Amino acid sequence: MPLQLEVLATAGAARRGRLVTPHGVIETPAFMPVGTLGAVKGVHPRELAAAGASVMLSNLYHLALRPGIDTIERLGGLHAFTGWPGPILTDSGGFQVFSLDSLRKVDDGGVTFRSHLDGSALRFTPEGVVSFQERMGVDIAMVLDECPPWPIDEARAADSWRRTLEWARRARAAWTGRSGGGLFGIVQGSAFRPLRERAALELAELGFDGHAIGGVSVGEPDADRRAVVEWTAPLLPADRPRYLMGVGFPKDILHAVAHGVDLFDCVLPARNARHGTLFTRDGVLKIKNAKHKEDPRPVDAECGCPSCAPGPHQVSRAFLHHLTRSGELTAAVLATLHNLRFYLDFMAEIRQAITLGTFTDLADRFATRSAGGYPPGEPGFGLPVTSNPLEPRSS
Amino acid sequence: MPLQLEVLATAGAARRGRLVTPHGVIETPAFMPVGTLGAVKGVHPRELAAAGASVMLSNLYHLALRPGIDTIERLGGLHAFTGWPGPILTDSGGFQVFSLDSLRKVDDGGVTFRSHLDGSALRFTPEGVVSFQERMGVDIAMVLDECPPWPIDEARAADSWRRTLEWARRARAAWTGRSGGGLFGIVQGSAFRPLRERAALELAELGFDGHAIGGVSVGEPDADRRAVVEWTAPLLPADRPRYLMGVGFPKDILHAVAHGVDLFDCVLPARNARHGTLFTRDGVLKIKNAKHKEDPRPVDAECGCPSCAPGPHQVSRAFLHHLTRSGELTAAVLATLHNLRFYLDFMAEIRQAITLGTFTDLADRFATRSAGGYPPGEPGFGLPVTSNPLEPRSS
Numbered sequence: 001m002p003l004q005l006e007v008l009a010t011a012g013a014a015r016r017g018r019l020v021t022p023h024g025v026i027e028t029p030a031f032m033p034v035g036t037l038g039a040v041k042g043v044h045p046r047e048l049a050a051a052g053a054s055v056m057l058s059n060l061y062h063l064a065l066r067p068g069i070d071t072i073e074r075l076g077g078l079h080a081f082t083g084w085p086g087p088i089l090t091d092s093g094g095f096q097v098f099s100l101d102s103l104r105k106v107d108d109g110g111v112t113f114r115s116h117l118d119g120s121a122l123r124f125t126p127e128g129v130v131s132f133q134e135r136m137g138v139d140i141a142m143v144l145d146e147c148p149p150w151p152i153d154e155a156r157a158a159d160s161w162r163r164t165l166e167w168a169r170r171a172r173a174a175w176t177g178r179s180g181g182g183l184f185g186i187v188q189g190s191a192f193r194p195l196r197e198r199a200a201l202e203l204a205e206l207g208f209d210g211h212a213i214g215g216v217s218v219g220e221p222d223a224d225r226r227a228v229v230e231w232t233a234p235l236l237p238a239d240r241p242r243y244l245m246g247v248g249f250p251k252d253i254l255h256a257v258a259h260g261v262d263l264f265d266c267v268l269p270a271r272n273a274r275h276g277t278l279f280t281r282d283g284v285l286k287i288k289n290a291k292h293k294e295d296p297r298p299v300d301a302e303c304g305c306p307s308c309a310p311g312p313h314q315v316s317r318a319f320l321h322h323l324t325r326s327g328e329l330t331a332a333v334l335a336t337l338h339n340l341r342f343y344l345d346f347m348a349e350i351r352q353a354i355t356l357g358t359f360t361d362l363a364d365r366f367a368t369r370s371a372g373g374y375p376p377g378e379p380g381f382g383l384p385v386t387s388n389p390l391e392p393r394s395s
Numbered sequence: 396m397p398l399q400l401e402v403l404a405t406a407g408a409a410r411r412g413r414l415v416t417p418h419g420v421i422e423t424p425a426f427m428p429v430g431t432l433g434a435v436k437g438v439h440p441r442e443l444a445a446a447g448a449s450v451m452l453s454n455l456y457h458l459a460l461r462p463g464i465d466t467i468e469r470l471g472g473l474h475a476f477t478g479w480p481g482p483i484l485t486d487s488g489g490f491q492v493f494s495l496d497s498l499r500k501v502d503d504g505g506v507t508f509r510s511h512l513d514g515s516a517l518r519f520t521p522e523g524v525v526s527f528q529e530r531m532g533v534d535i536a537m538v539l540d541e542c543p544p545w546p547i548d549e550a551r552a553a554d555s556w557r558r559t560l561e562w563a564r565r566a567r568a569a570w571t572g573r574s575g576g577g578l579f580g581i582v583q584g585s586a587f588r589p590l591r592e593r594a595a596l597e598l599a600e601l602g603f604d605g606h607a608i609g610g611v612s613v614g615e616p617d618a619d620r621r622a623v624v625e626w627t628a629p630l631l632p633a634d635r636p637r638y639l640m641g642v643g644f645p646k647d648i649l650h651a652v653a654h655g656v657d658l659f660d661c662v663l664p665a666r667n668a669r670h671g672t673l674f675t676r677d678g679v680l681k682i683k684n685a686k687h688k689e690d691p692r693p694v695d696a697e698c699g700c701p702s703c704a705p706g707p708h709q710v711s712r713a714f715l716h717h718l719t720r721s722g723e724l725t726a727a728v729l730a731t732l733h734n735l736r737f738y739l740d741f742m743a744e745i746r747q748a749i750t751l752g753t754f755t756d757l758a759d760r761f762a763t764r765s766a767g768g769y770p771p772g773e774p775g776f777g778l779p780v781t782s783n784p785l786e787p788r789s790s
Contacts, residue, residue, distance in 0.1 A: 038714065042437070042724040044701045044732070046708040067688065067717045075691055075713055083702070083710035293462065296470055306439045307478070313441035315478035318470055319433065322462045329437040333728055337439070 003182035013260040016354035021139035022180035028262040032057040038082040052344035061093035077137030094145035126167040127174040143171040157190040182209025200235035210241040217246035273335035292321040305341035398577035408655040411749035416534035417575035423657040427452040433477040447739035456488040472532030489540035521565040538566040552585040577604025595630035605636040612641035668730035687716040700736035
C-alpha cells in the first residue's frame, strides 16, 4: 500500500497515528489547511509550515481551470509549483458538483462544468480526475463523486450513490499509483443511515488507500452531520485513514475524532479570520467589537502565532481591532495566521491527549472553558454538555 | 542632542552612518517602510524586522483619526500599540495638506481637516502636532508643514514657505523632548532654487535634530526633484540626519544618497507589489505578463525574501503569476515581502559600498544591469547613463 497508517495509541474509537506519504509524515488526527489555488489565502508556504501544518489541501477544479494541469505538470508537479514540499491532498471537484450546481451538468459518464472564469466547458470523468491528480503528483487523490444537495429524498440520494459508486470503481481501475500517492474513496448517502452504511461497506470492498465521509457541511443540522459520522466511521476499514470532508468547528472535529476520524479540512479558520472572527481557548472573539478597542492583551495568551507569541512583536487585541476596523490587509493576514495556528495547536492537543489517555478530559475542558458561546447559540466549544464524545449516540 | 548621528564613512557627499534613537540604531542610509496605520499593508511586524527594516514610518493624520492619540497613549504609545519595537518616525500631516486638499482648510494658525472617514473636523496646529507625537512616544517627530501642490508660482511658494517657517518655529518652541526622541524640520519651496536655499538656511538656524526635504513626489518631473535635492541637501547641517520625504525609485534614492541624504520613505515597494510590479536586480518585472506563466525561476535569485530564498519553500515566478492573475491575497503579501526586502537589501548594498569605497561602482552596476527599462521609459535602475551621481549636476 502506498500510504501506511501506523496507529500509535487509541482512546475508545479515537486514534493517534502516523500516516506516511511520499512527501512526508502526517501526524493524525490532522487538520489540513485549505489552499484552494495552491496557497492558503494570505499565507506564505513557509509560514504555513511554521504554524505547524503537515499537509495542505488544494482543489483540482480550481487548479484545472487556472493555471491548468498541463502547466502544473510542466513545472514539476503541485509541490514544486506551490512551494509546499509536504504532503498534499487534492479535492476531486465533487464538492463543486454541489457548490457550483448552476454551472455543471452531471451524467453517468461524469460532470461537465462551465468555467466560472470564462464560461468554457471542462469535462471531469472518474478516469480523467484520477489522471489529473496523478499528473500533479499529489500524495492523496480523491475520486470524483457526486455531492448531493441538502435536503434530498432517499430515492434520489440512492440514485446519486449508485452513480458515485460506479465512478469510484472506474476511478480505482484507472489509478496507476505511478505518482506514489494513494487514492481515497468517498462515502455519500445524505443523512440516510441504511444508505450510508451500505455505501461504507461497498466502498470498503474496492481497496482504496483511505476513505472519506463526504456530503456533509452542505447545510445540514449539526445533529445530522454527527449522526452521519457515527454511522459511517466505524464501518470504514480501521487500517486505513478516515477523512471527514469540509468539517468544521473544533467541537465537530472533537466529535469525529472520538469516532475514529483521522483527517479534516475546512475553510473556516481562514474565512472567519478574514471576517474578524478569531478562535481562542476561551471561545470565539469578534475582534471588531468596541470592547476590544483598548484591550492590551493578545488574542490568546496560550497561542504561539506571530501575533500572540510573547516577545517584542506581540500585538494586542486593540491593534487587531484597529487594523480590522480600518479594513487593512494586515488584519486578514494576522488573523489567518492566528486561526490556523489555533486549529493546528488544537489538533496537536488532541493527539497528545490520545497518547496520554486524557482525551475525555480534553473534551470536557474545551466544553467548559469556551462555554461563553461557541459557535454563537451553542453551549460551548466542545460537545453539548449532555453528550459524551466517547459514547456513540444512539440514533 | 537626543538623536546622535555618527558618520562612519563617506564617498563624496554620500555618507554611511549610525543614527542612535531611543528605540535602537538606524544604520544609514536607511529606507523606512511605510506603515500608515501602524503596520505595512499585509506584513506582520516580525516579518518587517526579518526583512531587515530598522525603522518604520507611520502617519499622524491617519492615526489621529483612528484609533486616536488618546487610545494609543493609553496603550503605552505607538511602539507598544503596533508591535514594532524599533525606531518609529511619524509624518506630521503636512503631506495630507497636499493629498487631501479638498478636505482641509489652511490658515496661519494651522490646518483643519475634515475626516475622510466621517466628516468630523480635526484641527492640526504646530504645537498640537508636536504634542500628539510626543504623547505617542515616537523616535522622530516631524513638524507640521504646508506641502504645496505642483506646479505653483514662486510668489505663492514663498508665501507658503513663510507660513511653514513660522510653524517650524512654533513647533520647535513647543517640543519638550520628554519622549526622548527628536524633532525634524522640513524644507519646502517647490522647485525654486533661491527659495529652497533660503529655506534650508533659515531652518538650520532653529536647532532641529534633523532636517527633511519635503514637497517632492507631488507630480514634479524627475529633473526638478533631483535639482531640489542637489540645491538643498548640501545646505543642511552635516552633523544631523537628512531625510528626503516620499522618494522613491531606487535610482532616485541612489542619486539622493550621493548628495548626502540619509533617510528615505516611500509607499512604492508595497503599493507596486499589490499591483504585481516586482523589483529585481535586473529591472522591474510585471508578474501578470503571460511570459511568466511557466517560468520556474524565483523572482530574483539574489534576493533573500521568503519567496526567493533557496530552500523547500521557494516559489516561482509561475506561481506568483498564477496567484496574481487569480487575485489572491497571497499574491499581494508575497510580493510586498519581496519588494520590501529588495529595497532594504538595496540600502544595505549602498551602505556597504560607501564603507568599502565602491559606491560609484554600485551606481554604475545598477545602471547597467537594469538597463532593460526601469522605471518604464527610463534607461535603467540607476542614474541616466550620462550623469555621475557623485558629481552634482549644474543647474
